[in-house]
Every structure is written in C-alpha cells, then in structure tokens.
Amino acid sequence: MTAPSSQPGAEAVRVQTGGARRRRPARSEGAAAERRLGWLLCAPAAVVMVAVTGYPILYSVWLSLQRYDLRFPDDREFVGLANYGTVLSNEFWWNAFFVTMLITVVSVAIEFVLGFGLALVMHRTLVGRGLVRTSALIPYGIVTVVAAFSWRYAWTPGTGYLANLFTPEQAPLTDRASALAIIILAEVWKTTPFMALLLMAGLALVPEDLLKAAAVDGAGAWQRFVSVMLPVMKPAILVALLFRTLDAFRIFDNIFILTGGANDTSSVSMLTYTNLIQGLNLGIGSTLSVLIFITVAIIAFLFVKLFGAAAPGSTQEGAR
Amino acid sequence: MAAFGEVTTGRKWRWGLLDAAVIAFALFPVLWIVSLSFKTPATIADGNFIPREWTLENYQNIFETALFTRSLINSIGIALISTAIAVVLGMMAAYAVARLDFPGKRALIGVSLLIAMFPQISLVTPLFELWRDLRLFDTWPGLILPYITFALPLAIYTQSAFFRQIPWDLEKAAKMDGATQAQAFRRVIAPLAAPGVVTTAILVFIFCWNDFLFAVSLTSTEASRTAPVALSFFTGDSQFEDPTGSISAAAVVITIPIIIFVLLFQRRIVSGLTSGAVKG
Numbered sequence: 001m002t003a004p005s006s007q008p009g010a011e012a013v014r015v016q017t018g019g020a021r022r023r024r025p026a027r028s029e030g031a032a033a034e035r036r037l038g039w040l041l042c043a044p045a046a047v048v049m050v051a052v053t054g055y056p057i058l059y060s061v062w063l064s065l066q067r068y069d070l071r072f073p074d075d076r077e078f079v080g081l082a083n084y085g086t087v088l089s090n091e092f093w094w095n096a097f098f099v100t101m102l103i104t105v106v107s108v109a110i111e112f113v114l115g116f117g118l119a120l121v122m123h124r125t126l127v128g129r130g131l132v133r134t135s136a137l138i139p140y141g142i143v144t145v146v147a148a149f150s151w152r153y154a155w156t157p158g159t160g161y162l163a164n165l166f167t168p169e170q171a172p173l174t175d176r177a178s179a180l181a182i183i184i185l186a187e188v189w190k191t192t193p194f195m196a197l198l199l200m201a202g203l204a205l206v207p208e209d210l211l212k213a214a215a216v217d218g219a220g221a222w223q224r225f226v227s228v229m230l231p232v233m234k235p236a237i238l239v240a241l242l243f244r245t246l247d248a249f250r251i252f253d254n255i256f257i258l259t260g261g262a263n264d265t266s267s268v269s270m271l272t273y274t275n276l277i278q279g280l281n282l283g284i285g286s287t288l289s290v291l292i293f294i295t296v297a298i299i300a301f302l303f304v305k306l307f308g309a310a311a312p313g314s315t316q317e318g319a320r
Numbered sequence: 321m322a323a324f325g326e327v328t329t330g331r332k333w334r335w336g337l338l339d340a341a342v343i344a345f346a347l348f349p350v351l352w353i354v355s356l357s358f359k360t361p362a363t364i365a366d367g368n369f370i371p372r373e374w375t376l377e378n379y380q381n382i383f384e385t386a387l388f389t390r391s392l393i394n395s396i397g398i399a400l401i402s403t404a405i406a407v408v409l410g411m412m413a414a415y416a417v418a419r420l421d422f423p424g425k426r427a428l429i430g431v432s433l434l435i436a437m438f439p440q441i442s443l444v445t446p447l448f449e450l451w452r453d454l455r456l457f458d459t460w461p462g463l464i465l466p467y468i469t470f471a472l473p474l475a476i477y478t479q480s481a482f483f484r485q486i487p488w489d490l491e492k493a494a495k496m497d498g499a500t501q502a503q504a505f506r507r508v509i510a511p512l513a514a515p516g517v518v519t520t521a522i523l524v525f526i527f528c529w530n531d532f533l534f535a536v537s538l539t540s541t542e543a544s545r546t547a548p549v550a551l552s553f554f555t556g557d558s559q560f561e562d563p564t565g566s567i568s569a570a571a572v573v574i575t576i577p578i579i580i581f582v583l584l585f586q587r588r589i590v591s592g593l594t595s596g597a598v599k600g
Contacts, residue, residue, distance in 0.1 A: 038416040039422060042424070049431055053469060056443050059446045121338055121339065125338070131343065133590060138347065140589075141578040141579075141582050146548070149567055150352050150353040159367070160367065198593070200590075252533050277448075282449055288445070289442040296439045
C-alpha cells in the first residue's frame with residue numbers, strides 16, 4: 001500500500017501563500033498550529049481506517065501461511081506457501097477467477113455503453129428530467145439482495161414473468177451459461193445508474209461553446225463526441241471505469257441469491273465465503289483473501305498506468 | 321444533439337419514449353417484487369404482472385415473527401449509528417482536507433482512495449477470526465466498525481467537495497462585525513455546510529443499509545443479523561411452505577426507506593455522488 005508522499009518543500013511554500021490569502025498574515029506559528037489542527041482533525045478517521053483494514057490484511061497474510069482449520073484447531077501449524085500452492089493448483093479457484101473476470105469485463109463494458117446513453121438522456125432530455133433522474137436512482141439505492149430476489153423470481157419458472165415469457169421449458173438459473181447471463185443482467189441493472197451519474201458529472205464539464213464551435217466547423221455528432229467530449233471527459237471516465245471495475249470484481253450478493261454459487265457460478269468472493277463460513281478453513285480463506293487483494297491491486301495499477309496521470313486524487317492539489 | 325436543434329413536437333415525443341424506456345427498465349424488478357408480495361399463496365405462481373387476488377397476508381406474516389422485526393431493528397440501529405459516526409469523523413477530516421495545509425494530507429487522501437477500492441472479502445477472513453477473539457463476532461459493534469471504515473472515504477470525499485464550495489470569507493466578515501469564532505461558525509458556516517452533511521449522511525446510510533457481505537459473514541444469530549441477511553435465510557413457517565410471498569413482502573419493507581430517500585433527496589443524492597467522485 002503506497003500512498004502518494006507529500007513533498008515538504010512544496011507544502012511549506014503553499015502554507016505561506018495559502019495562509020496569507022485565507023487566514024492571517026503568514027507566521028510560522030500559525031502554520032504550525034494549522035498543521036496540528038489538521039492532524040488532530042484527521043486522526044480519528046485515519047486511525048479507524050488503518051486499524052480496520054491495515055492490521056487485518058497483515059494478519060490475513062500471517063494466517064495464509066498456516067494450516068488452520070477451525071474444525072481441527074489442534075492441527076494448526078506453519079506451512080509456508082503451501083496454501084498458495086493448494087489454491088493456485090485448484091480448479092475451483094481458476095473457475096471462480098474466470099467467472100469473476102468474465103462478469104467484470106462484460107458487465108462493465110455493457111454498463112459503460114448503457115451508462116453513457118443514460119447520462120446523455122439525463123443530461124439532455126427535454127421532458128421529465130426530474131422523473132428520469134429519480135427513477136434512475138432507484139436501482140442505485142435499492143438493496144442488492146432485494147433486486148437479486150426479484151430477478152431470481154422473475155427467471156424461476158412459475159413465479160417468473162420473464163421465465164414464462166422467454167424460456168417456458170427450462171429453468172434458466174440452473175444452467176451455467178444462462179445463470180451467468182442473468183447474474184450479469186442483475187449487476188448491470190443495479191449499477192448502470194451509478195456509472196451514468198459519474199459520466200453525467202463529466203458531461204457537465206464539457207463546455208457548450210466548444211461543442212457549438214465544433215458544430216460550426218462542420219463536425220458531425222459522432223465527431224463531436226469522439227474529438228471534443230471524450231477528451232474532456234477522460235478523468236470522469238477513468239474514475240467511473242476504475243471504480244466500477246473494482247466494484248464488479250467484488251461481486252457477491254447477486255450470486256449468493258441468484259445461484260448460491262451452484263453450477264460453477266461462484267465468484268472469488270463467493271468462493272472465499274464458502275471456504276470460510278461453511279468450511280471454517282481460515283488458512284485457505286486467508287490465502288484467497290490475499291490473492292484477491294493482490295489481483296485488485298494489479299487491476300488498479302494497470303488502470304492508472306494505462307490512463308496516465310488522470311488518476312483520481314492527482315488533481316486534488318489545484319482544486320482548493 | 322438536441323440542444324442545437326429546434327424543439328419540435330416530434331423531438332419531444334422521441335425523448336419522451338426514451339425516458340419511458342429508462343423508467344420502465346429502472347422500475348421493472350421493483351414492481352415485480354411488489355406484485356409478488358400482494359399475491360395469495362394460491363396465485364403466486366401464476367406469472368401475472370398484476371395480482372388477480374390482492375392480500376396483505378404476507379405482510380402480516382413477516383411482522384408476526386420476531387425473526388424479521390428483530391433484524392429490522394438491527395438494520396436500523398446499526399445503520400444509524402454507523403452513519404452518525406462516519407459522518408462526524410468524515411466531517412472533521414474533510415474540513416481539514418478542504419481548508420488546512422498540513423503534511424500527510426495527500427497520504428490521507430491516498431489511503432481513503434485505497435479503502436474505497438479495497439476488496440471487502442479480503443477483510444472478512446481476518447475479521448472473522450479477530451472478532452471472535454475480541455468477542456465482537458455477532459455484535460452490533462462488529463458490523464459498525466467495518467461499515468464506518470468503508471463509509472469514511474465516501475464521507476471524506478463528498479464533504480470535502482461540499483466544504484470547498486463554501487465561501488469561507490463570510491466567517492471573517494462575521495467576525496469583523498463582532499461575532500465570536502463560535503458564533504461565526506454556528507450562524508454562518510454551519511447552515512452553509514448542512515446540505516453537504518445531510519447528503520453525505522444519506523449516501524452513507526444507503527451504503528450501510530445495502531451491505532450483505534459483512535452482515536452475512538460476521539453475524540450468526542438474531543442478535544445482530546440485519547434485514548437483508550434475514551431475508552436470504554427465510555424459509556417460511558414450515559418447510560413445506562413456499563417463502564416467496566414472505567420474502568417479497570420483507571423485501572418491499574426494506575426498500576421503503578430507500579424509495580423515500582430517493583424521492584425526497586433526489587437532487588442531493590445526485591450532487592453528492594457526482595461531486596464526491598469526480599471533483600475528488
């Protein structure tokens with residue numbers, strides 16, 4: 001976990017100028033007081049965040065190096081990297097990894113396209129803008145488990161409107177391919193509005209004049225979209241894609257309710273849960289936890305590398 | 321692009337149809353579960369979108385058992401306490417981030433960003449073990465602590481975005497007019513900050529209300545099981561009874577607070593989500 005380090009020199013300069021502008025004439029005493037107050041105010045939040053994430057993740061690394069099954073507590077023993085070998089050579093892990101990746105890539109891709117469309121609708125619509133925005137927020141706010149039950153019943157023969165309509169002969173949730181498609185549908189339904197809202201905020205940053213100028217110069221709608229809107233929106237797009245990708249990678253609730261992980265539809269989170277709560281195997285559970293953590297770190301790193309310096313947080317300093 | 325053209329009736333109709341499609345897609349699953357919750361056991365499997373026979377039986381059933389009412393109390397209590405603490409701690413940090421210069425500020429922002437992206441399942445295994453040692457397993461604090469942790473980045477980002485928009489010179493002006501520091505803050509700044517705080521509280525509450533992973537892994541009895549988890553374990557009064565109606569009714573009940581928030585605070589939820597995430 002590397003946090004961006006602060007540069008002492010730059011800070012000092014800013015304290016001087018910033019202090020003079022906003023507070024009292026620059027005094028080193030004032031800057032010291034400001035620094036103390038800043039630390040004091042941030043301390044409680046920082047302590048909670050680090051204590052509840054930092055320590056457990058280190059503890060998790062330690063547990064992952066042990067054979068530790070709560071059903072056989074006497075067999076607890078340090079086994080080095082053996083758990084990693086067990087997990088990485090196991091088809092359950094690779095299947096769950098593949099399922100998670102598939103759901104993440106497909107659902108984020110669909111959400112991005114739909115979300116962009118929805119953002120344009122919410123941004124530009126001529127009638128009932130408030131109504132559209134309000135109803136788009138409902139999937140965001142609704143409890144995932146509730147939505148998942150609704151989709152489950154909708155696709156169960158008998159109780160299901162959709163199942164009766166589209167697949168009257170089968171039970172789509174018991175077949176792997178169609179179950180995965182329904183999981184993706186549930187995920188897309190739930191989170192497209194979130195994507196759309198972030199993109200809508202990005203749309204608001206696109207200067208109307210620039211679009212008009214491009215239109216006057218003869219750029220068509222598609223050209224305006226690609227060469228004016230997309231570049232201006234790049235930071236908003238990065239934030240939306242990064243957050244949604246990592247969020248989709250955590251998928252759990254939907255799968256738990258829709259299939260319970262049956263027929264090879266477990267995600268990595270679901271697999272960890274099963275090993276922990278049903279298997280009570282802390283060693284393997286921790287190994288899975290650490291592997292998921294590493295995967296997420298790699299995904300985040302790749303995103304920031306690919307998109308360059310437009311990472312969230314890097315624009316922080318100028319925005320005061 | 322619509323903004324450039326004339327507003328014609330045809331154009332209005334097209335937008336209207338598009339809007340209607342969006343609204344239908346957004347509301348479909350909600351309406352489906354509402355419909356199921358009002359159906360009688362005999363008609364629940366008829367697949368009709370509008371119930372043939374309406375009944376309130378499902379709602380009576382879920383409130384008769386302690387199973388659901390108890391979990392509802394847990395959900396409300398845990399979400400309210402987590403929200404209050406996360407908003408206050410987040411407010412303090414956000415004020416510092418928005419207004420003060422101090423070394424370590426970027427580190428704080430970096431850490432909260434990392435936590436916002438953290439795979440929550442990675443914490444479940446160690447917390448399961450730690451909470452058992454610390455006797456926090458299956459207790460309210462055992463859920464409140466992780467909720468605060470994951471709500472804090474949201475609380476800090478959203479509130480600092482709001483705080484940045486406050487014209488802080490007003491505080492100085494009030495003091496020049498003879499107000500004390502406390503008066504200036506209470507009379508001038510607090511009212512300006514209030515909308516941001518309310519917005520953050522709603523977002524954090526929705527987040528806590530929504531959680532399933534922590535609640536299903538770190539609780540085991542009625543003592544702290546939250547409503548979404550209770551819902552997922554519903555089996556009906558006897559094993560021969562189909563729980564569909566009860567689950568649907570319970571699902572509608574836990575959806576009501578969210579619908580109320582969305583209807584009342586639509587603008588604030590939108591501005592909170594977008595300012596927190598994009599303006600950073």
